[in-house]
Each structure stands twice: as C-alpha cells, then as structure tokens.
Amino acid sequence: MQTKLYEKIELESDEVVITTVRKHWFVITVELMVIILFGLVPVFLFMGVLALPPQSIVSTFVQTGTPLITFCLATWLLMSTLAAVTSWTSYYLDLWILTDRRIIVIDQIGYFNRKVSNFRLERLQDINVSITGLIPTLLNYGIIRAQTASASENNFISYNLPDPRGLQSQIQAAMDARLTTIEKIPDAALE
Amino acid sequence: MENLPHLILPTKTIVTLVFYLFLIVYATFTVVFYYHWQNYSMNKGATTATHIAYFGITIPLLALMGLSLLAL
Secondary structure (H helix, E strand, O other): OOOHHHHHHOOOOOOOEEEEEOOOHHHHHHHHHHHHHHHHHHHHHHHHHHOOOOOOHHHHHHHHOHHHHHHHHHHHHHHHHHHHHHHHHHHHHOEEEEEOOEEEEEEEOOOOOEEEEEEEHHHEEEEEEEOOOHHHHHHOEEEEEEEEOOOOOOOEEEEEEEOHHHHHHHHHHHHHHHHHHHHHOHHHHHO | OOOOOOOOOOHHHHHHHHHHHHHHHHHHHHHHHHHHHHHHOOOHHHHHHHHHHHHHHHHHHHHHHHHHHHHO
16 A cells, blocks of 8 residues: 555665554553643642632632633643643654565654664664563563664664564565575665 | 842733743644644544544643633
8 A cells, every 4th residue: 555654755666565563552552641640630639629628728719710720720731632642643653664675764753853764674684672571571562673784874773662573573584585586686686 | 139120910911921822832833743744644544533633632722721711
C-alpha cells in the first residue's frame, strides 16, 4: 500500500516493505497514564477541598471564587491535554521501517527534532538485542543495536521495540536475502 | 523597595491576559501539531482519530475557560 510516508521517504523501484515497527504499547500507555494522573491532581484537590467544613477559609473561597477555580482547572486540563498529544505524536510518528534493501529509522523527538536515517542491509554487520528488566522481559520489548561497515553511516540504537528477537531474525533474513541478490546480480548493490 | 511603583491589576484583567496568552500558545501548538500529522503520518484513519480527539477535548476546555472568564 502506497502511503504518504513512503511518498516522503521515496522508496527505490521494486523496494518492498517487510515490516514497520513502533515502540511498544506499554511505553506510551505509561506516559499517558502519568500525564492523565498529573492532569487530574487539581480535580482531586478540589474534591478534597469541597469535603472541608463549610466555615473554613478555603471552603468559603471555593464557594465564592468558583469561576476563577473553573478557569484554573480548565487551563490545567488543557495543558495536560497538550502534553498528552505531544507524547502521542512522538510515539506515533516515531517509526522503524524494514525493507528488503534497508532499514529506515525515523526518530520524532518532540515537534522540532525529527531524524530520518537509512541503513543499507548489505552494510550492516552486527545486530545486538537486549531485554533488560522485569517489565520488558514479561512484555517482550527491548533495545536493538546495529553496527554498519560504512564510515559514512552511523551505528544505530533503538529503544523499546516490541519483540526485538523476532525483529532481529527478520533483519538477518533480509540481510541474507540482500547479500544473495548482490552476489547473483552485482549491479544490484549500486541501486 | 518602598519607592518602587506597584503594579496592581484586578483579577479579571490578569485572567483575561492569561486567557489571550493561552489562546496564542494554543493556536501555535495546533498549527505545529496539524502540520506534523498531515505531513508525517502514514495512516489517514489514525490522523483523523487524533484530530477528532484533540479538537473534541481542547475546544470544550477553551470554551469553559472563556465562559468562566465571562462569569468573573
């Protein structure tokens, strides 16, 4: 399926997308839960204040200054929503694309830091996977590191990818297939 | 310290200024957010759902801010 992203990335002719990967769902869930809890703190405080005895100063202020409190609560909730949206955007636009020729790593860090890197499969040398910690082990997500032979390309490291061992196998298989293609048709390496 | 002029504004003026400042921040944020999703998203469904959720939550909150400002 041809999509906007691939139009931007411009895949080579006959290049096939094997898989696309985002960070593990647990990562964004935790981020959003923290933001939601943070956003609801003043709501809980407000409810706590309402439980105070009616004659207390705070309670009197709550009764007389309701529009101001509503304004502050709405502002706080709006700021929390913007934070949640930023987090979701970073998660969703952060993408890993494995094709039969290369790995495209898109790092979306906030709104003003976007990096798109390409790593040719024939130049990849060593792929390491590490799953560290209780939750990553239980939910099967971790880190993938790869080294490239080319001096012009950097090594890459991607965090919190789901099923990193499966992804490693897919990359190895794609690498082997690519090297076989290049051996059979040496001009393929120039494409 | 005593010779320094004191700037005392009524609460409604301060809240109104905060509201307008927040409107500018919100508008800027929305433009950047919309641009990113239109240009970099690969899934139209996800883009639409995100936009609906974003505007569905933020516009009522902005309206609430405006209404509470009027009630001050």
